Amino acid sequence: MKVLIVTPSPKLTGGVTFYYKGLDAYWSNDVTYVTYGRRPNMPALICVVPDLMVYICKLLFGRPDVVIVNPSFRPYQLKRDGLYLLLARLMGKKVVSLFHGWDRTYSRRMELRPSRYVGWFNKSAFIYVLCSDFKKALLRMGIHAPILLATTEVRDSLVEDYDNTQRTGEIRNLLFLARIDKRKGIYETIETFALLKRKYPCLTLNICGDSDDRQFVQDVKDFVATKNIKDIVFHGAVYGQEKIQAFKDNDLYILPTYEEGMATSQLEAMAFGLPVISRPEGGIKDHFENEAMGYLIDSLDPHVYADKIGFLIDHPDVCKRMGNNAFQYAHAHFLASSVARKFETDINIYCHEK
Structure with missing residues (x-):
């Protein structure tokens, strides 16, 4: 044909x-x-x-x-x-x-x-x-x-050499990998992280993404500096091996997005065994078992996100199980x-x- x-x-x-x-x-x-x-x-x-x-x-x-x-x-x-x-x-x-x-x-x-x-x-x-x-x-x-x-x-080549058994369920690094945009929930992500840092000072937030609006990116960085929030790293857009390494090096994916069709980065995070913390927007909710692969949260309140992530930090066995469920589903359906x-x-x- x-x-x-x-x-x-x-x-x-x-x-x-x-x-x-x-x-x-x-x-x-x-x-x-x-x-x-x-x-x-x-x-x-x-x-x-x-x-x-x-x-x-x-x-x-x-x-x-x-x-x-x-x-x-x-x-x-x-x-x-x-x-x-x-x-x-x-x-x-x-x-x-x-x-x-x-x-x-x-x-x-x-x-x-x-x-x-x-x-x-x-x-x-x-x-x-x-x-x-x-x-x-x-x-x-x-x-x-x-x-x-x-x-x-998810491109097969992205995960072809990935071994999910290395995941322990411990959370030290949070990943936001998306366009830096207000409607992707960048401010909610940063505010969630600031709340978590009060109880878990060893956490790092890695922001991987960019924007055509250079001033908005600078505004976000200025917001972090003004709030004096430590251990937030802006990596810019990542591709190829850098993207693979970003998923490998992080322990949880967060995207409190306002609106989506179907974010590829959510599927990629699942394919790398990361629990996903996001919102029930777009196609992800048709392929996601809430509380089994992570959390889809209706609210945009950073306190709600911080509570859910804090629970997973305190319960690495639950985090590991969620990540493994996400990994298996993604490899069966999204490659x-x-x-x-x-x-x-x-x-x-x-x-x-x-």
């Missing part, structure tokens, strides 16, 4: 690009890619017509059996990807729609008054979403195409090789000729 995947430029960083780079080595079908949207140093508007021409040529001369579009649930992306979907359907191609980002405010508006271009996605052979809440929202909008749950993935196999299985089931 020939599959054509429509993605942003591989030269850009972003969730969709990262997702398919992780899966690329594991496809068994004949998979090719076509790019749309902005490029480095080139705005999206300039690329619209050339991108459509290249896409139509791929449909006509590449003769794919299946096209995969990758919208976010936002106005422009729905219209753009809806157009790509309609063109493929006009040429007799099966289409799979995989929703990545999700604008909750816009989603609520569409539930009250769905737009025509939302309905275009009913022409999909099936739709992937990253969270059961997103599936429920689409159903309320009148989407009747099959809607399946997908996950982001890129497994995600690619499931994707292709679903394509074969829903895209065969009837």
